[in-house]
Amino acid sequence: MSNQNILEVRDLTKHFKAGGKQVVHAVDGVSFTLARGKTLGLVGESGCGKSSCARTIIRMYDVTAGQVVLDGTDITNMKQKELKPLRRKMQMIFQDPYASLNARMTVRDIIAEPLIAHGIVNKKEAANELVYPMLEWVGLTKEHANRYAHEFSGGQRQRVGIARALILKPELVICDEPISALDVSIQAQVINLLKDFQEEKGLSYLFIAHDLSMVRYVSDEVGVMYLGHLVEICESNEIYDNPLHPYTKGLLGSIPIANPRLARQKEKSGIEGDIPSPIHPPAGCRFHTRCPFAKPECSEVKPQMKDAGGGHMVACHLY
Amino acid sequence: MENKWEMLESSNEDREKLWKKNRTFAGDVWFRFRHKPTAIAGFVIIILLLLFALAGPYFTKYSYSAQNLELVNIPPRMKVYEAPDGTGYMYITQSLKVVWVNKDGTLGGQLKKVREESESSMTIFDCNGTEVALYYGTKPYMMADPETRVLYPAAHVFNKSYTLGTDSLGRDILTRLMYGTRVSLMVAFVAVLVNLVIGIIFGGISGYAGGTVDTVMMRIVDIISTIPLTLYVILIMVVLGTGLKSIIVALGTVYWVDMARVVRGQVLSLREQEFVLAAKTIGSSTKTILLQHLIPNAMGSILVTVTMLIPSAIFMEAFLGFLGIGLQPPLASLGTMCNDATENLRSCPYQLFIPALVICLIMFAFNFVGDGLRDALDPKLKK
Numbered sequence: 204m205s206n207q208n209i210l211e212v213r214d215l216t217k218h219f220k221a222g223g224k225q226v227v228h229a230v231d232g233v234s235f236t237l238a239r240g241k242t243l244g245l246v247g248e249s250g251c252g253k254s255s256c257a258r259t260i261i262r263m264y265d266v267t268a269g270q271v272v273l274d275g276t277d278i279t280n281m282k283q284k285e286l287k288p289l290r291r292k293m294q295m296i297f298q299d300p301y302a303s304l305n306a307r308m309t310v311r312d313i314i315a316e317p318l319i320a321h322g323i324v325n326k327k328e329a330a331n332e333l334v335y336p337m338l339e340w341v342g343l344t345k346e347h348a349n350r351y352a353h354e355f356s357g358g359q360r361q362r363v364g365i366a367r368a369l370i371l372k373p374e375l376v377i378c379d380e381p382i383s384a385l386d387v388s389i390q391a392q393v394i395n396l397l398k399d400f401q402e403e404k405g406l407s408y409l410f411i412a413h414d415l416s417m418v419r420y421v422s423d424e425v426g427v428m429y430l431g432h433l434v435e436i437c438e439s440n441e442i443y444d445n446p447l448h449p450y451t452k453g454l455l456g457s458i459p460i461a462n463p464r465l466a467r468q469k470e471k472s473g474i475e476g477d478i479p480s481p482i483h484p485p486a487g488c489r490f491h492t493r494c495p496f497a498k499p500e501c502s503e504v505k506p507q508m509k510d511a512g513g514g515h516m517v518a519c520h521l522y
Numbered sequence: 523m524e525n526k527w528e529m530l531e532s533s534n535e536d537r538e539k540l541w542k543k544n545r546t547f548a549g550d551v552w553f554r555f556r557h558k559p560t561a562i563a564g565f566v567i568i569i570l571l572l573l574f575a576l577a578g579p580y581f582t583k584y585s586y587s588a589q590n591l592e593l594v595n596i597p598p599r600m601k602v603y604e605a606p607d608g609t610g611y612m613y614i615t616q617s618l619k620v621v622w623v624n625k626d627g628t629l630g631g632q633l634k635k636v637r638e639e640s641e642s643s644m645t646i647f648d649c650n651g652t653e654v655a656l657y658y659g660t661k662p663y664m665m666a667d668p669e670t671r672v673l674y675p676a677a678h679v680f681n682k683s684y685t686l687g688t689d690s691l692g693r694d695i696l697t698r699l700m701y702g703t704r705v706s707l708m709v710a711f712v713a714v715l716v717n718l719v720i721g722i723i724f725g726g727i728s729g730y731a732g733g734t735v736d737t738v739m740m741r742i743v744d745i746i747s748t749i750p751l752t753l754y755v756i757l758i759m760v761v762l763g764t765g766l767k768s769i770i771v772a773l774g775t776v777y778w779v780d781m782a783r784v785v786r787g788q789v790l791s792l793r794e795q796e797f798v799l800a801a802k803t804i805g806s807s808t809k810t811i812l813l814q815h816l817i818p819n820a821m822g823s824i825l826v827t828v829t830m831l832i833p834s835a836i837f838m839e840a841f842l843g844f845l846g847i848g849l850q851p852p853l854a855s856l857g858t859m860c861n862d863a864t865e866n867l868r869s870c871p872y873q874l875f876i877p878a879l880v881i882c883l884i885m886f887a888f889n890f891v892g893d894g895l896r897d898a899l900d901p902k903l904k905k
Contacts, residue, residue, distance in 0.1 A: 261803050263799055286805075290804065291805075294804070297796045297799070297800055299796055302795055302796040303797050303799075316801065316814075320810065321805060
């Protein structure tokens with residue numbers, strides 16, 4: 204436990220080339236820290252750069268600008284070879300349990316792959332001692348080990364994906380929408396499985412989702428992203444009870460309420476219009492084109508992150 | 523468990539136990555392969571052809587190059603005339619010679635010519651001491667015995683000395699067919715092996731690296747694929763000399779471009795799949811990603827390309843042989859045999875028909891096997 208923060212991200216920026224001289228501003232100046240053993244939820248609508256952010260942190264993509272510090276080590280510009288030993292600390296769970304497992308490999312081989320890649324075991328047969336307990340851990344049995352991924356249901360596949368991510372005993376797990384491809388009953392099982400692991404092994408999660416109620420359940424802190432910018436970040440209950448940024452308000456307003464009486468009382472605050480193109484993001488505050496409270500200032504000056512009291516950080520000219 | 527209807531205890535072991543025997547991947551592929559009749563038929567044909575080509579020459583008493591100019595263009599089934607003394611048959615060849623055929627169908631030598639009677643369009647032969655005449659003034663030719671009675675074709679007998687007949691130089695077609703099949707299969711296997719190795723490595727690197735590397739490598743492929751193969755083979759013949767080696771070099775250096783394109787396309791689409799990204803975040807080496815994730819998943823398309831490639835390589839070899847720039851005589855290949863047969867196609871169609879049939883058989887067999895393998899290698903079709 205050398206560092207209190209397992210992950211520090213400072214001004215992380217990722218731009219993609221999109222043919223010709225066009226540039227997609229996928230992630231722009233995102234900063235946050237994740238304390239050891241905690242969960243940071245990252246929410247936002249489709250295309251806002253959540254997944255790009257996660258994939259840049261795990262260095263699947265090269266960083267355009269900014270800094271990623273994993274457990275006190277700056278991994279921003281490390282070569283893949285230097286990065287390899289550090290990958291044991293940081294693993295990822297993917298969104299689509301159908302696409303993230305190789306159809307030509309048995310479950311044992313899939314889960315044993317990280318062990319072989321890091322030289323913990325030399326042969327697939329030798330991995331059984333580690334793979335079988337892991338399978339039991341995620342709620343499968345060793346009888347499943349010889350089957351292929353397509354023989355499982357979606358929930359079981361995601362368990363295999365989780366087993367693969369956790370077999371190296373990482374300290375940080377990046378969950379890239381791990382539940383959005385599953386149906387509701389399975390979502391709860393998978394979430395509870397992840398929470399159990401956190402309690403048992405002191406894992407930290409960077410949890411990416413667009414399901415706000417699920418994020419509230421798992422996260423200690425929640426960050427809201429809009430078009431590559433982090434617009435608001437604070438303690439989980441605070442953001443749900445007292446959202447400050449107009450985008451966060453709109454996002455929370457879009458959660459359906461089961462009780463019709465309460466639903467009628469709720470003020471309508473949905474967000475109008477579509478998300479602008481990340482190739483030509485609006486100047487100033489990126490949300491001003493859709494913001495009901497936009498001022499002239501908003502289209503000119505980019506709002507900075509500031510503390511609106513009690514560690515509630517928000518990037519908006521209203522505060 | 524005595525009573526199979528008894529309730530199981532709800533232990534995990536039994537609940538998820540696979541009661542059927544677990545098959546390995548190879549066993550699984552074989553299981554699916556052998557349940558496809560066409561695939562098995564193709565497989566059996568290939569095995570038989572291999573036996574025919576590799577073991578066959580040990581069982582024949584002729585060599586592929588030994589000529590017997592007395593017995594040229596003898597078909598597998600002969601129309602024969604009864605000898606006047608009734609001890610055997612006589613067969614009239616294309617070149618107006620008479621060949622002695624024993625009762626059991628084996629061939630003797632040519633009958634000795636006694637004299638030529640040009641003014642009456644007759645040749646007189648000596649048949650065991652009696653004189654027989656061959657009248658060639660009209661078609662069909664006629665045979666007559668010493669009493670000038672016309673002899674009529676007595677029977678059709680199978681050629682027991684040369685099961686598939688002889689060619690225009692009196693060589694045994696069956697023996698030449700064995701060597702020809704051997705050459706064709708060898709060309710096919712070597713060409714495919716070379717293509718597989720070069721194509722997969724080249725296409726794999728090109729697709730996986732992407733960007734400028736990909737562009738440059740694909741332009742090289744484009745350039746190679748524009749070279750006309752026939753011209754290229756002739757050029758190689760000039761440099762390396764004619765022969766099997768040149769054909770293999772020519773096919774090996776040109777045919778891999780299709781394979782490289784297919785592999786590149788597959789790798790390009792597969793490398794963006796989440797399971798490949800997952801392997802990267804795990805820290806797997808590039809080698810592992812290529813060999814364990816990309817290539818096995820591209821194997822279906824690779825096999826389809828290979829099965830298109832084997833028949834086309836065999837056909838290309840036959841085609842080059844047919845043009846006369848393939849193997850040089852007396853070596854036999856299916857193509858050169860076809861080429862030799864065209865000279866007397868009208869009188870001896872069997873000389874063309876037999877090697878052509880073998881070419882067809884090989885192509886069918888490989889296509890069926892490839893089709894079966896593609897289905898067998900796809901675990902999603904598991905039964």
